[in-house]
Amino acid sequence: MIPAREIVAITVLFVFSFPSEKTGSVEIYPPVVERPHSALAPRFDMATMRFTGSVPSQARYLLRHVYFGGKLGDTLEFLPKFIDSLMLERLPVITRDQLRKYIAKHKIDSMDIGGNISRPLSRTKSGIMAGYFIIHDASNLMSPPYKKFTPIVNSMRWYHNQIWRQKDFKWAHAFINRLGLSITCNDFEKPVYGTKFEKSIQNPDVGDTCVGNFIHIENIMPRRSSRRKRPYNDEIAINPGLTNKQYERLALLYLTASCRKEGWLIPSFHAVIDEGIKDAHSDPQNFELNKWVKAMQKLYHQIQKA
Numbered sequence: 001m002i003p004a005r006e007i008v009a010i011t012v013l014f015v016f017s018f019p020s021e022k023t024g025s026v027e028i029y030p031p032v033v034e035r036p037h038s039a040l041a042p043r044f045d046m047a048t049m050r051f052t053g054s055v056p057s058q059a060r061y062l063l064r065h066v067y068f069g070g071k072l073g074d075t076l077e078f079l080p081k082f083i084d085s086l087m088l089e090r091l092p093v094i095t096r097d098q099l100r101k102y103i104a105k106h107k108i109d110s111m112d113i114g115g116n117i118s119r120p121l122s123r124t125k126s127g128i129m130a131g132y133f134i135i136h137d138a139s140n141l142m143s144p145p146y147k148k149f150t151p152i153v154n155s156m157r158w159y160h161n162q163i164w165r166q167k168d169f170k171w172a173h174a175f176i177n178r179l180g181l182s183i184t185c186n187d188f189e190k191p192v193y194g195t196k197f198e199k200s201i202q203n204p205d206v207g208d209t210c211v212g213n214f215i216h217i218e219n220i221m222p223r224r225s226s227r228r229k230r231p232y233n234d235e236i237a238i239n240p241g242l243t244n245k246q247y248e249r250l251a252l253l254y255l256t257a258s259c260r261k262e263g264w265l266i267p268s269f270h271a272v273i274d275e276g277i278k279d280a281h282s283d284p285q286n287f288e289l290n291k292w293v294k295a296m297q298k299l300y301h302q303i304q305k306a
């Protein structure tokens with residue numbers, strides 16, 4: 001005997017299998033394909049434009065080490081001490097006056113460190129000011145791509161260190177070259193896309209509603225190709241990754257962005273933001289968090305004394 005509910009099911013199937021009057025054919029829907037999706041989208045609160053969790057715990061997650069090929073390390077058990085005290089707001093951000101004094105003394109043009117420091121940071125469409133400082137490496141492929149890294153990559157003779165060429169780049173706020181010089185391609189006040197997380201096509205659950213929430217900094221970094229992958233891949237990064245001068249300038253850009261926000265931004269690596277999204281990038285490679293934090297701590301106290 002056929003149970004009643006199966007009769008109902010068969011009848012329903014039969015009725016809905018009839019050609020539809022409008023099209024004259026059975027409507028066939030394409031199978032639902034599960035696309036790779038953002039690992040962080042479910043942890044993002046659209047109302048506040050912040051990831052879930054306390055500020056220090058967000059930083060511990062967002063600063064997971066980025067290994068070869070974009071593989072991510074574990075959530076940090078603890079943050080380097082100095083950055084931890086910033087995330088806990090135990091130290092004040094530097095003031096605009098302190099920053100102005102410091103850059104005048106060191107002959108640094110504010111236009112090279114994100115633009116007019118009197119102004120605030122970018123905002124999302126919903127009016128929320130940027131909360132995250134995203135660290136990238138620009139993944140600059142050597143030419144020819146199988147050439148070994150040579151000291152030329154740390155000189156101005158290397159094409160990619162000539163960062164004025166990036167002046168009109170649309171997908172970052174600033175670039176830092178291997179000599180520690182920076183250029184602003186978009187003022188920190190301008191909303192800029194720099195990740196797939198901010199693109200509605202690649203991250204439909206959040207997408208471009210969050211543009212403006214991130215300050216994007218690119219660091220020039222030579223890469224070369226692995227022979228095991230498709231030609232012209234950029235799998236192999238130089239090691240150590242950033243130069244000391246780059247860490248110093250990256251520290252200045254972070255302190256400057258936080259000064260303009262009048263609050264500490266939460267630092268993050270690009271690869272972590274895009275985790276789970278198809279073709280997610282693998283940057284920054286060979287980033288040494290302790291080196292950056294040490295440079296920042298030193299600079300913070302220097303600026304305060306300036």
Ligand SMILES: [Zn+2]
Pocket residue numbers: 135136137194270271281283
């Ligand atoms: Zn990136």
